[in-house]
Amino acid sequence: MKSNENNEHNFSLATETKNILQKHGIRLNKNLGQNYLIDDYKRKKIINFANISKNDTILEIGPGIGTLTIELSKKAKKVVAIEQDKKIFEILFERIQEENISNIELINDDALNVEISTFSKSNKIVSNLPYQISSPITFKFLEFDFDLAILMYQKEFANRMIAKVGDKNYSRLSAMLHFKTSIEFLDNISPQSFIPQPKVNSSVVKLTPIRNESFFSNKTNENDYSLICRALFPHKNKKIRNALIDSRNILGYSDKKILRDLLDSSPELESFLVKRVVKTSPEEILELTNLIKPILWG
Incomplete structure (x- = not known):
């Protein structure tokens, strides 16, 4: 019975997503990391991982048409969502207006260019990240003080993040993140959970910043x-x-x-x-x- 409920939820989210895209004549570009989550069960898990309360302000990078954004806004004090694609931004803006949501601050910009002061309005980060900016955006996150981040990455990238010394995935990324954040693997997400389906598997991880400046004297x-x-x-x-x-x-x-x-x-x-x-x-x-x-x- 539970499996049937999940299938119904997935069908509903998939149908909603496809309908919104068709209505606006949007063809998603996989090369820009436009793979939208259509698995409602996984969406709920991602949001629950963040343990959101009405005291939290959430930063979301690449909100797309609002698959996570709108649900996040129901639990959080505020959501700051940064979307680079102008047309997708306008669709999400329209959805927010139609649903009369007042606690989402929507920004049309490249997240890599946004001032860190905008990020620092938030105390938690929840994002299905555009995979092509995974590394630079992660290091940008670590420039400001936040409580935790629940982030979706390409599985291969996540494996390099969490790799230990001697592992085949141990890399420059592993070594660079070691002093900055603790990293916890949370979940895997298959290509079937997205439209269009990516050619890679995805992973959800939790980042908790390490606030110990003694590692680096300057x-x-x-x-x-x-x-x-x-x-x-x-x-x-x-x-x-x-x-x-x-x-x-x-x-x-x-x-x-x-x-x-x-x-x-x-x-x-x-x-x-x-x-x-x-x-x-x-x-x-x-x-x-x-x-x-x-x-x-x-």
């Missing part, structure tokens, strides 16, 4: 850590010494021998240089960064 230190990660992870199965030499241009060196001699000149680096990148923890990469900075850049 912004320059964080930038150096990022640079070392960028140099190491394209060669993650190599030893650190070889990875750094192969990425010498990233480090500001063109001559392989000069960089090799600098690396080999420091006994402090020896234990790091023989380790494979994939087996090196973020804490170790940070320690390596602090040791290598005066050697490479004075």
Whole structure:
């Protein structure tokens, strides 16, 4: 019986979505990440994960025609929704007007260009993100103080976010997020839950910011850590010494021998240089960064 109820809800949401799109002559563009959720059961789960109260202001990126937005507005104090596509924005604006909803602030802009002060109006984030901006928008979220984020990503991207040291998915993304947020896997969502159906599976994760600035003594230190990660992870199965030499241009060196001699000149680096990148923890990469900075850049 429960399965039949879910099917009815899914049919209703799918029909509602298709009807709205047909009414406005909209053909969704998968290349722009326009894959709309039509699974009501999954929609309810996503919203419930956020544990929303009337004290919460929710940030949503890429609301589309309001599949999550309108339901979020019923539970939250306010929803700030940022939609880049002008025509989709106008459809959602019309829906909000028709349903006489007063607690949604709708912004027609590219979320990557929106001032962080707009984001900081919110204390929670709930979004089915456009997958092509997953990385930059996630790091932008982490520039402001929020309680939690419930976010849908391409499953492959989510796997790299949550990967541990030594895992095949351990990556620059894993290392960069390690000091900024705790990440919890919540759910998988199949392509059949969307129209049009994407060619990839999706995952829902929860981000909870880590507010401990002691990891990075200053912004320059964080930038150096990022640079070392960028140099190491394209060669993650190599030893650190070889990875750094192969990425010498990233480090500001063109001559392989000069960089090799600098690396080999420091006994402090020896234990790091023989380790494979994939087996090196973020804490170790940070320690390596602090040791290598005066050697490479004075």
